[in-house]
Amino acid sequence: MTYDPLISRGVSSMLPAANSYWHATHKPPTLPPLNKKVNTEYLVIGGGYTGLSAAITLAQAKQNVTLLDANSLGFGCAGRNGGFILSGSGRLSLSAIEDKWGRDTAKAMQGEFDGAVHLLKQRIADFDMQVDLVEGPYLKLAHNSKQAELLCASAKHLESHFNVPSSPLSEKDLIARFGIEGAYGGVELKGACLHPLKLVSEYARVAKELGATLFYDSPAISIEKHKTGYLVKTPSGSVSTKHILITTNAYTPKRFHDSVDNKQFPVQSSIFVTAPMSQEQRVQSGLTSPMSFMDTRMMKYYYRVLPDGRLLFGGRGAVKGKDADKTSEKERLYRAMVKSFPSLSGIAMDYFWSGWVSVSLDSMPRIFIDNKVSGNNASRSSGNIGYAMGYCGSGVSFAAFAGQRLAQRMMGSNDVDLSLPLYHSPLKTYPFAKARRLALHGLYQWAKIAER
Ligand SMILES: Cc1cc2nc3c(=O)[nH]c(=O)nc-3n(C[C@H](O)[C@H](O)[C@H](O)COP(=O)(O)OP(=O)(O)OC[C@H]3O[C@@H](n4cnc5c(N)ncnc54)[C@H](O)[C@@H]3O)c2cc1C
Structure with missing residues (x-):
């Protein structure tokens, strides 16, 4: 039984927690x-x-x-x-905010977004919160050559206008440094994840x-x-x-x-977590250390290597709540993972769940x-x-x-x-x-x- 906010008049206390x-x-x-x-x-x-x-x-x-x-x-x-700690919220980039409201507003909004990350890290330290915080590279990967150009141009703009440090990565860099094939380029930023x-x-x-x-x-x-x-x-x-x-x-x-x-507008996002990857699968897929990723698709895929060597892979979910756990939904997401990491084909999906995100x-x-x-x-x-x-x-x-x-x-x-x-x-x-x-x-x- 899945809760559907557009249909239900309330979250029942009888509903089970996610099978996450x-x-x-x-x-x-x-x-x-x-x-x-x-x-x-x-x-x-x-x-x-x-x-x-x-x-x-x-x-x-x-x-x-x-x-x-x-x-x-x-x-x-x-x-x-997914537990990704990101600076930002909503769907407008700082550049889009700058275009709409001007540089000062965009800078002030960046202050709020960065303030959010700072508040989280400050509270983790002040209250000694045990949340499995892991720091590591956060890669944005282009899914075609046009997106690779746009990604690099946007990274340069963010660096010069908003002081956001990032390193551009060519297709060759991705293969040589991370063993990632199939992406057309990307940028590397500082990333951090936790146990949500x-x-x-x-x-x-x-x-x-x-x-x-x-x-x-x-x-x-x-x-x-x-x-x-x-x-x-x-x-x-x-x-x-x-x-x-x-x-x-x-x-x-x-x-x-x-x-x-x-x-x-509540919209579903779904995640699956694989069985622990073997050493061979990790080397072949380049997923050897705690890293997090996001791609440039309109319906983005996001993934991260978990501390115990599993891959967490997420993307858009079903349109309706009642379809959340359909086999076709699981298979669609699994196929997307195999496209990015062919060497993981056949790995077991140990967990699958969905949740609602709030879109303004x-x-x-x-x-x-x-x-x-x-x-x-x-x-x-x-x-x-x-x-x-x-x-x-x-x-x-x-x-x-x-x-x-x-x-x-x-x-x-x-x-x-x-x-x-x-x-x-x-x-x-x-x-x-x-x-x-x-x-x-x-x-x-x-x-x-x-x-x-
Ligand atoms: C699959 C998925 C992956 C995501 N990954 C990321 C990520 O990696 N990084 C990131 O930054 N964000 C991510 N998000 C978004 C992020 O999780 C949310 O933005 C954030 O958790 C929202 O927190 P919240 O407290 O506002 O809402 P929630 O955590 O959803 O809390 C809302 C609460 O309201 C309660 N409630 C509802 N109705 C009532 C009522 N009538 N009376 C009392 N209580 C009620 C519910 O029981 C619920 O506990 C993801 C979301 C999903 C679904």
């Missing part, structure tokens, strides 16, 4: 459900990276904060992603230690506005609160709250407090509702940063530059919400032909 390699190698702590009425100043709805980070920020500021999640720790993307489920467990530990109250298996099923705040009900309890932070991201159910309904209409995530839907005379004294979502599949570092920013905005902090595109407007509403899946199907068919 992460769950096979780490058991997150069990946190209690809410079985009573509670009062809190801030209520966070959604306990992935965004929500837990918001709770940490509020607790660090000595605020009274309660968090509800509908299922177990790591049920959402936090327990399903261990990260969410560590965030939960820290949030609790700092004084946040966490309830899991407790879906928020209704949000009522009252004179001085909100009443949020769960199946066996309720929370009276002044402020609500919605951090349910791509797992936000259908018709959940006016501030987020139809504001993002204009490719820009938002961290926003919606005064229009908070109430007619919304103010901090009568309560606010805000959200952070729309990361378009890039949130291992950024989601926690967004959670911190959302908490700061909720507390009325002046630290956030509200003129940036991340903060100054709400997520755009998707027109023709019902046709979204049809359009996605069409896009996948077109990409299949265009990228043959």
Whole structure:
């Protein structure tokens, strides 16, 4: 049974966790459900990276904060992603941001994206988080010669305009240095990866230690506005609160709250993990050390060598939730891996799972407090509702940063530059919400032909 946010009215606490390699190698702590009425100043709805980070920020500021999640720790993307730590979020490159809003805005946005990576690494160090952090090369690989030229030109632009160091790699370099065949060129950047489920467990530990109250298996099923705040009900309890932070991201159910309904498009991404590669397979495929990769296809493939010598390989998933585990979906992804690494043909697929990423209409995530839907005379004294979502599949570092920013905005902090595109407007509403899946199907068919 797969949860489908465009169809379901809620994440049931009965749904099983993903059958992921992460769950096979780490058991997150069990946190209690809410079985009573509670009062809190801030209520966070959604306990992935965004929500837990918001709770940490509020607790660090000595605020009274309660968090509800509908299922177990790591049920959402936090327990399903590839664990790549990337600087950036949304789907716009720094150059695209520069073209649209100018150099100063692009630089300030780069500050936010790099700030996200810095925050993650700082918290790992400050709170001694055990998350299997591995550093190693991150290669962007071109899947045709035109993309190779574009990739190199964009790397040069990033280096000269934004100080992002990278080394161009020719087809020959890729073979000689990494044993990678079949790519038309690429660029090498600094990369880092971690165990995503261990990260969410560590965030939960820290949030609790700092004084946040966490309830899991407790879906928020209704949000009522009252004179001085909100009443949020769960199946066996309720929370009276002044402020609500919605951090349910791509797992936000259908018709959940006016501030987020139809504001993002949940799209599936799928991952499989192979059996451990033999030494011969590793040498033949060039996958000898912890490295991570992304290609230039419209429907990107991403892969990394795991610390125990398995290959994690990911790409787009099925259009509908009910098709997530179909054999044809597994085979499509497996074929793509064999195309990149012929020597791995026949290797067993030990794990396969999928998750939902939240795509915003204009490719820009938002961290926003919606005064229009908070109430007619919304103010901090009568309560606010805000959200952070729309990361378009890039949130291992950024989601926690967004959670911190959302908490700061909720507390009325002046630290956030509200003129940036991340903060100054709400997520755009998707027109023709019902046709979204049809359009996605069409896009996948077109990409299949265009990228043959
Ligand atoms: C297959 C896959 C691979 C990815 N790989 C990468 C990667 O390598 N690098 C990268 O940077 N990003 C990656 N991402 C994206 C990244 O994982 C997400 O951007 C990030 O985890 C989002 O965190 P979040 O806390 O906002 O959302 P989530 O972790 O999805 O948390 C949302 C939570 O809300 C809860 N919820 C839903 N409804 C309710 C309700 N009514 N009441 C209470 N709780 C509710 C859910 O149970 C869930 O736990 C990937 C995503 C997927 C799916």
